[in-house]
Every structure is written in C-alpha cells, then in structure tokens.
Amino acid sequence: xxxxxxxxxxxxxxxxxxxxxxxxxxxxxxxxxxxxxxxxxxxxxxxxxxxxxxxxxxxxxxxxxxxxxxxxxxxxxxxxxxxxxxxxxxxxxxxxxxxxxxxxxxxxxxxx
Amino acid sequence: xxxxxxxxxxxxxxxxxxxxxxxxxxxxxxxxxxxxxxxxxxxxxxxxxxxxxxxxxxxxxxxxxxxxxxxxxxxxxxxxxxxxxxxxxxxxxxxxxxxxxxxxxxxxxxxxxxx
Numbered sequence: 001x002x003x004x005x006x007x008x009x010x011x012x013x014x015x016x017x018x019x020x021x022x023x024x025x026x027x028x029x030x031x032x033x034x035x036x037x038x039x040x041x042x043x044x045x046x047x048x049x050x051x052x053x054x055x056x057x058x059x060x061x062x063x064x065x066x067x068x069x070x071x072x073x074x075x076x077x078x079x080x081x082x083x084x085x086x087x088x089x090x091x092x093x094x095x096x097x098x099x100x101x102x103x104x105x106x107x108x109x110x111x112x
Numbered sequence: 113x114x115x116x117x118x119x120x121x122x123x124x125x126x127x128x129x130x131x132x133x134x135x136x137x138x139x140x141x142x143x144x145x146x147x148x149x150x151x152x153x154x155x156x157x158x159x160x161x162x163x164x165x166x167x168x169x170x171x172x173x174x175x176x177x178x179x180x181x182x183x184x185x186x187x188x189x190x191x192x193x194x195x196x197x198x199x200x201x202x203x204x205x206x207x208x209x210x211x212x213x214x215x216x217x218x219x220x221x222x223x224x225x226x227x
Binding site for chain 2: 041042043044045046090097098099100101102103104105
C-alpha cells in the first residue's frame with residue numbers, strides 16, 4: 001500500500017515570492033505521483049504528474065515538481081506566486097490499481 | 113464538455129434520513145470514482161466503477177453506504193440512514209481507459225451536512 005505525507009499544513013507566502021510544498025511518499029512498489037490543486041468551493045484539478053522518465057516534471061500555471069526516488073520525495077515548486085495561487089494543494093500517489101491516496105493537503109495563502 | 117456534474121451541490125438533512133448523491137461523468141469516460149473529503153480523514157476513495165461495474169468498494173465505510181451505476185452516464189451514492197459523522201464533501205471523478213492513472217476529472221462536489 002502507498003501513503004503520502006505532506007510536511008506543511010499551511011504555507012503563507014508573499015506575492016511574487018517562490019514557494020515549495022513538500023511531499024514524501026512510502027511505497028514498496030513503483031509509484032505514480034501527482035499534485036492536485038483545489039480552489040475554494042471547487043473540485044480538484046490536476047497540476048502535474050510523474051509516471052516515468054525525467055524526474056523534473058512541469059505542470060500548469062508555472063508549477064514544477066521533482067521526483068527523488070532516494071529520498072522518496074515529490075516536492076512542488078513555483079518560482080513566483082500570484083494571488084490567484086491561493087488554494088489547497090494535494091500530493092497523491094497511485095500504484096497500478098488506479099487508486100489515488102492523497103496527503104492531508106497544504107493550504108497556500110498568497111499575500112500582496 | 114460540461115465536465116463532471118454532481119447534484120445537489122449542498123444537502124442538509126437530519127440524522128436518520130436517506131441521502132442520495134448524484135453524478136454524471138464526462139461523456140465517453142468508462143471509469144467513475146467516488147471520494148469523500150473530511151477535515152479528520154482528508155480525501156478518501158470510497159468506490160470505483162469500470163464500465164458500470166463496481167471494481168473496488170473497500171473504501172465504503174459501512175453498510176449504510178451504497179453506490180450504483182445503472183448506466184454509463186449516471187451514478188448514485190446513497191446513505192441510509194445518515195448520521196452526523198457522514199457530514200463531508202463528496203466528490204465524483206471520471207476517467208478514460210488508458211489514461212485513468214493520471215487523468216481523473218473531478219466534479220465540484222456535494223457538501224453534505226447531517227444534523
């Protein structure tokens with residue numbers, strides 16, 4: 001079985017500053033890793049995914065994440081955030097059974 | 113495409129009442145997932161279907177919960193009888209064979225409050 005730990009529950013950040021959201025996973029088999037974003041009162045939207053290949057993954061809205069197998073991490077980064085990036089971010093892991101296991105979420109609040 | 117459609121968006125009911133949540137997946141998608149989101153437990157997968165057939169219901173909390181998918185364009189999640197601890201946001205998501213691992217499209221959710 002897979003599990004995910006998001007190391008920060010809340011991340012306040014100023015507009016145009018960089019942000020990093022940390023995610024660690026545990027699994028005994030090959031995994032697929034994802035970051036989803038949830039804006040207030042909306043469903044989840046896929047930001048980016050790692051299935052195989054290059055360990056640096058680029059997603060929508062300027063986000064990127066790096067898969068580090070030795071550290072079992074999949075941290076999400078954005079070099080310069082906007083007010084509109086205020087949302088909750090979820091790291092998720094899946095095996096070949098199509099079942100997503102989500103982390104507890106990180107709330108990002110961007111301030112002017 | 114209209115995306116995944118869920119109804120109602122909000123539901124308030126009294127303990128003991130039956131609650132039915134509805135989901136219309138994206139046309140052509142053959143996988144459908146039901147998730148529950150609570151503060152205490154986060155996002156949990158309850159059940160998923162492939163071609164209208166339930167594949168894995170190991171996340172369904174107890175017998176009070178049931179889900180059906182009578183056809184490719186409609187699914188229901190029923191709670192009978194409802195309890196206050198069932199209060200949560202319930203999401204439906206759909207996906208397409210071959211892409212189900214990385215393209216689950218979520219609906220806006222149904223916020224259920226059981227008093």
